[in-house]
Amino acid sequence: KAGVTQTPRYLIKTRGQQVTLSCSPISGHRSVSWYQQTPGQGLQFLFEYFSETQRNKGNFPGRFSGRQFSNSRSEMNVSTLELGDSALYLCASSLEAGSVLANEKLFFGSGTQLSVL
Amino acid sequence: GESVGLHLPTLSVQEGDNSIINCAYSNSASDYFIWYKQESGKGPQFIIDIRSNMDKRQGQRVTVLLNKTVKHLSLQIAATQPGDSAVYFCAVGTGNQFYFGTGTSLTVIP
Numbered sequence: 643k644a645g646v647t648q649t650p651r652y653l654i655k656t657r658g659q660q661v662t663l664s665c666s667p668i669s670g671h672r673s674v675s676w677y678q679q680t681p682g683q684g685l686q687f688l689f690e691y692f693s694e695t696q697r698n699k700g701n702f703p704g705r706f707s708g709r710q711f712s713n714s715r716s717e718m719n720v721s722t723l724e725l726g727d728s729a730l731y732l733c734a735s736s737l738e739a740g741s742v743l744a745n746e747k748l749f750f751g752s753g754t755q756l757s758v759l
Numbered sequence: 760g761e762s763v764g765l766h767l768p769t770l771s772v773q774e775g776d777n778s779i780i781n782c783a784y785s786n787s788a789s790d791y792f793i794w795y796k797q798e799s800g801k802g803p804q805f806i807i808d809i810r811s812n813m814d815k816r817q818g819q820r821v822t823v824l825l826n827k828t829v830k831h832l833s834l835q836i837a838a839t840q841p842g843d844s845a846v847y848f849c850a851v852g853t854g855n856q857f858y859f860g861t862g863t864s865l866t867v868i869p
Contacts, residue, residue: 648802682861683861684862685848685850685859687856687857687858688839697855698856731801732802739761747805747808748793748850749805752801
């Protein structure tokens with residue numbers, strides 16, 4: 643069974659641009675979460691989607707948005723990029739609704755390394 | 760919310776020795792815990808999990824211990840191998856969200 647797939651693997655953008663990252667969850671997984679990983683902050687939760695609905699959201703500005711499609715694939719978008727947005731963006735999938743409440747494992751992709759110049 | 764911290768940002772061990780990586784959390788309502796391993800250039804890889812109704816769980820060469828009284832979690836790796844070199848971090852499930860520690864970088868010395 644294929645794992646979580648994230649594209650692209652690397653991105654270089656300049657300040658003010660926007661970017662879209664893509665995530666394909668493990669087949670059969672319906673929940674997709676996005677995280678930002680930086681050396682000093684660790685993993686910070688962005689948002690979670692289930693059945694095309696955003697069910698949970700972290701403390702990030704509105705420039706960060708996402709969506710989920712009917713096949714469970716998800717995209718996240720960052721508009722008006724800032725230097726501080728440079729990070730590894732990780733997508734994680736889990737089987738059902740409410741990963742923590744259901745005590746379900748999160749499975750991560752390899753991430754998209756975003757560099758903002 | 761939740762605050763998750765790791766006791767040591769780096770840890771070096773000799774090959775064949777046992778490794779212990781620690782994690783502390785703040786919210787007594789946290790009820791699900793996962794340890795992840797992250798190698799350079801890769802995403803976090805699931806190692807082992809434990810629910811709050813347990814205090815110990817064993818896998819292949821790994822053991823997770825949970826002390827809910829002091830809100831402390833540890834990962835023990837037996838007979839550490841060079842392939843175990845990576846960053847390890849804990850994920851603490853609280854409410855409907857996971858909170859992550861910043862990670863301990865484990866270096867195995869041959």
